[in-house]
Amino acid sequence: MLLREGRPTGLDHAVDALVDAALRRLVHRSGPRARPIAEAAARTAIGGKRFRPRLVLESYLAFGGERPPPDAVAAVAAGFELLHTAFVIHDDVIDRDVVRRGRPNVAGSFCERAASAGAGAAAATRFGEAAAILAGDILLYEATRVIAGARVPAATMDGLLDLLDQAVLTSAAGELADVEHATLPEAPSPDAVLAAARDKTAVYSFSAPLQAGALLAGGGEPALEPLAAAGESLGLAFQLVDDLIGAFGTVEQAGRAPGGDLREGRQTVLIALARRGDRWTDVAAALAAAGDGDRGLATVQDALAASGARAEVERLVDRTLAQAQERWSRHPLPEAVEAMLARLAHGIRGRMP
Template sequence: MPLLDGQAPHLDRAVDALVESALQRLIDRSRGRARPIVAAAVQTATGGKRFRPRLVLESYLAFSGGPLPSRAVADIAAGFELLHTAFVIHDDVIDQDVVRRGKPNVSGIFRERAESAGAAPHEATLLGDAASILAGDILLYEATRLIATAPVPAARRDGLLDLLDQAILTSAAGELADVEYAVLPGPPAPDAVMAAARDKTAVYSFSAPLQAGALLAGCNGSAQQALAAAGESLGLAFQLVDDLIGAFGTVRQAGRPPGSDLRERKETVLIALARLGDDWSAVEKALVSAGDGESGLIAAQDALEASGVRTQVERLIDLTLATAKKQWSRAALPEAAKTTLTGLARAIQGRVP
């Protein structure tokens, strides 16, 4: 279920137009050997949910009460989408994924090209990873350029760059912690895994876009703090739902083969909580065979279900969203902003597989 899907078609069209315009400008500036990398990056940016730029626009409109925003606001909204795409491309390298949304990602595209030209598998992998890192770098720079050059007053630009700094630093720290928990000896505590899950997603996907829209409308102070807190809770709930999708979701929900998190033995909140349960020995044994075809995956899913941990995560999602709603209902925010946050919470809940 796409976030905010169908709630305001005119905003969906505006978001699509501004993102496509930013991507086209990037294509127009690419030359020579850079063009295939840019083309693959643009392909990754095509067809996503695009709820981050939508949040920038919705927040701006909620606090300004005005018409659809200027080109400056549009560029900043597009910048958050390109930031997301850059993170996605780099994340695929970390996870060694070659498929995104059911089709080859940047790594997959360049691996296929290398193999078709006669490269050995390990050489094709090297090329695919290099192309992905470079494509992500290009989009990361472009996102920064869009935000840094937006025609806004200097004070607002400084605030926007502060939001961008925090989003990048927090997401990088969360992503690294996620990898550390997967490779270092000794299981991580559920609270640590939950903190990493929040850091990976919450700031750049929720808090920063919401705050950016409000900042562009001239809002500062307590409202910004309320949006930051709401974004953190929404982002954590979103990532917890992603954990369930990674274990139990369909191809359509996950955009990749079902049960990928279980096959890859990822240290998600789901697994961290399962370790504390009485049935962990049975779950652990089943997880070992999760990568051994469909029957092994089903056995691992059944073991997690039987342990009660899936229900436990679902309750944690409910609690996180309920806490967030209490926070923003008491804050001094425009009703339109509270409506946007409520819609986000409802959409996140609707993604639970």
């Protein structure tokens, strides 16, 4: 299963091995002054689902690629995980998060380091955020270096680098739009929030890895369009489920304290839909008290459910997944590819809290 449930498979172990090898090389190449930041960057990748490199490998195999995949395929797959890790580190800075998966993230760990050396709170925070930005920059470069170093035909490499360019640019635009929605006084429309959610996640997490696997297997140009379109819908559905997890998920699902999105006042699709409804006054009052412990969180969760916004997002997930299937079904794709995409859609739906 592509979203890694249950006992690890041989492919899981292969993905872990190739990503770990890339991270070890990064740390090994760093000198003593750079090693702390390289190690902090590498630690961010520990414990992740790593489904982006798995998508590269699954797509490559579904398009008839050889088993086991050659080193070039492994390198490209690892590059997508390094790209994701870079985005995670930068995203934590933007959101001013200092904890990830229950432990200090890059910004948090360097903030603690500065504080223990006697820095004041503001200076320690600034140092931690600077370290995190630089760690993310290191991984962005490393992702590009790993992919560009894959031994593939020149035309294939051109296609891979185009995918990487598009993934970085689209994700940056989506992230900036997300910050804009949280910054400007005018509340964003549901459509605007949906567009930002799609841009932040869909291309680099779904469309690009799926297309990269097809390119590496010689799938050809006709396969790229349906994979891009289906990946866009799958990625949006994934982000919508993430929004539900951020509001209603357990600590195991969210990787942090439950209800983090509600406590932080994030402008998610869930909130945008609630604002449009006739129960917004009740939801807004509950959101104002969301930080008041477990009781405050339960109150806003109940208000969102009563407003119909939760159910509306769940229906939107189902419609978006159906749209993904319609998009990939328009084009003649190998049966194994359609089966892979169907498993992916099923896995996204199964994450619903």
